[in-house]
Amino acid sequence: MTLLHYTCKSGAHGIGDVETAVKFATQLIDLGADISLRSRWTNMNALHYAAYFDVPELIRVILKTSKPKDVDATCSDFNFGTALHIAAYNLCAGAVKCLLEQGANPAFRNDKGQIPADVVPDPVDMPLEMADAAATAKEIKQMLLDAVPLSCNISKAMLPNYDHVTGKAMLTSLGLKLGDRVVIAGQKVFLHLFQR
Known part of the structure; x- marks a missing residue:
């Protein structure tokens, strides 16, 4: 020691x-x-x-x-x-x-x-x-x-018209809102979702 x-x-x-x-x-x-x-x-x-x-x-x-x-x-x-x-x-x-x-x-x-x-x-x-x-x-x-931040798995199949969905619509469809905490890959934490 x-x-x-x-x-x-x-x-x-x-x-x-x-x-x-x-x-x-x-x-x-x-x-x-x-x-x-x-x-x-x-x-x-x-x-x-x-x-x-x-x-x-x-x-x-x-x-x-x-x-x-x-x-x-x-x-x-x-x-x-x-x-x-x-x-x-x-x-x-x-x-x-x-x-x-x-x-x-x-x-x-x-x-x-x-x-x-x-x-x-x-x-x-x-x-x-x-x-x-x-x-x-x-x-x-x-x-x-x-x-513990929110965690979810997202695939293109879950979001029809994936390439044309706005960020806010994508969040809403996943049950998320600006300010929520999320986990990426089970370990990395993004403290808050934010708008660009």
Whole structure:
């Protein structure tokens, strides 16, 4: 593990000190720490650790200097899921919310074909003494489902006169409107449909 990995762990609420971890992570990154390096034990990068330990403050620091695609970097120890899968599975509501705000793809499928909402533990399976965790699971699942863009398969056969259909008519025929979020090829997200 790198010092940045340990810093992400040390920022965990109730265990370490978030402010100190954020300052130290910022210094490490300023000095050239590589956020993409993986732990040899877990194959997790710094973002994965920040998500796993539910430290949104560190997620923001890490993503501030990263490339846009880094938010959806996968981890083999979590079925090649993203940081959003890791946070969802571990009921890390703060991390889930932060990752969504930072552009994480809620429709990204892991190797088992699951989107992050699919890996949230089922509240029904939780014992009564875990009522708080069950409520968090419901909240996270809904947050993730609300963030999933619309998805549809389009073919020329579905649209007669395809070459002469206006953009607005095409959207209407598909049940879409300007401003809707859509997924292309199951992974790439266009945040909003817009008019040219």
